[in-house]
Amino acid sequence: MLDCFKKTYAAEGYFGMYRGSAVNILLITPEKAIKLAANDMFRHYLTLKDGTLPVFRQMVAGGLAGACQIVITTPMELLKIQMQDAGRVAAQAKAEGRKIERISAMQLTRSLVKERGILGLYKGVTATAGRDVSFSIIYFPSFAILNDLGPKDPVTGASAFWWSFLSGCMSGSVAALTVNPMDVVKTRMQTLTKGSGERQYSSVLDCITTTLKNEGPTAFFKGGACRMMVIAPLFGIAQTVYYLGIAEKLLAKL
Template identity: 55%
Template structure:
């Protein structure tokens, strides 16, 4: 049994990584639309809805414009999803020795959410800058002679460009490597963890809701107590429903996190000094409805992402690659 558990951990890490990469590749354009919609301010709306955002993105940036920031996600989603799924399994195993209650399942999810932010925060930080670049470029085209300033931490101006109506503005594409180097140079490692509090505020409740809900929905698909196997389509549907529910529940936290982690601001877009300041300014200037910006997109991202992830995870890609059957390892 001890050897099985040793083997199962690397298998679960492989499963989590593969699941994350497959899921992100499928839903990334919707995630890009979510980020741009969340960063829109009242009175400066470039996009009406998700489809309008995607259509305008393709027209102005080409098809691959919908995948801006995907390289960061694909690079870091493997350890992020591996940590999230494997940590949840680990905590559930530790807490199940005297019986696994719903409260213990929620504690396991809480532990998984806390572990994943080690990777999630810098990944989201870099991804948001790259995803939102197209929105800011479009805003520059609509506002002649506008000055866009990249601010780190809301203090010192690091990069400033001025654009005129004619000719059309030429926006230099900034890579994730350049952003990382600039942050490390000016702010150190802590620069990559800007918005950590908001990320924790989003990811912990998400995991607390998602993992217990998925476990119970998934259990309904078992053939019988003697035969605990579940059809792959049931794993997919359980992941979709649990992911969608959890995503909508924490959508306001995701809006706050996105605003805090956006370093480059458009014209007349305010900066925020922490979670409380961000919440108060959004409420005062945009109203409660602003906290649900991009909620539909987020649900459409998370539902298939976690549905695909759970199918890959339960199919047992890692166990197959390591030469073991999924059921022997999963029963460890």
């Protein structure tokens, strides 16, 4: 992680760390809205007549929610990865005496649509689905169980603000590390521009077998610490804000 930070800083400066953030800012809100609302909807429909929701049904609800979000997640991840990888490609070209003009997310989107059609934005959708569905299967039941164990508001019966945040952080960290192998596969599948010695993968299975053969099983956990550091506060904040009902309160005034 430190080596990556040093090299990125040397090649692109501090703001190179924020490359691809515009895509994230634009699409992360609808993605999380779909994910959280869909989970609640499926939990409602899967609840038994006696009001209980077994863990298996919670897992099904989470998995279905994860499947719903990929319509937004796949193009968001694809564009974000390309923007983040642009600095690496430019630095490599500079070292070879070449110069590559960096393009914006909008230019990249137009180029992909022009060359491959709208489906060009969904490259790596299988790996993305595998990651997000499995993540949600783990995350949502874990959060619900942990959140229910904490202190409750005596009036509303809702979990304390800080406990919901911690529950989201803990559940997000565990789920992120567990599905990190599929995140590695997804990232490699969605990296369109390859450097020397790198290859394009024909399928998810090809990516898994090739990586396992050339780099060993530990390669599937590269970036795991970074991912946990990002996902923990991301889901802690998102889940807490969602449970506070801020959107409902705002919409009620309209």
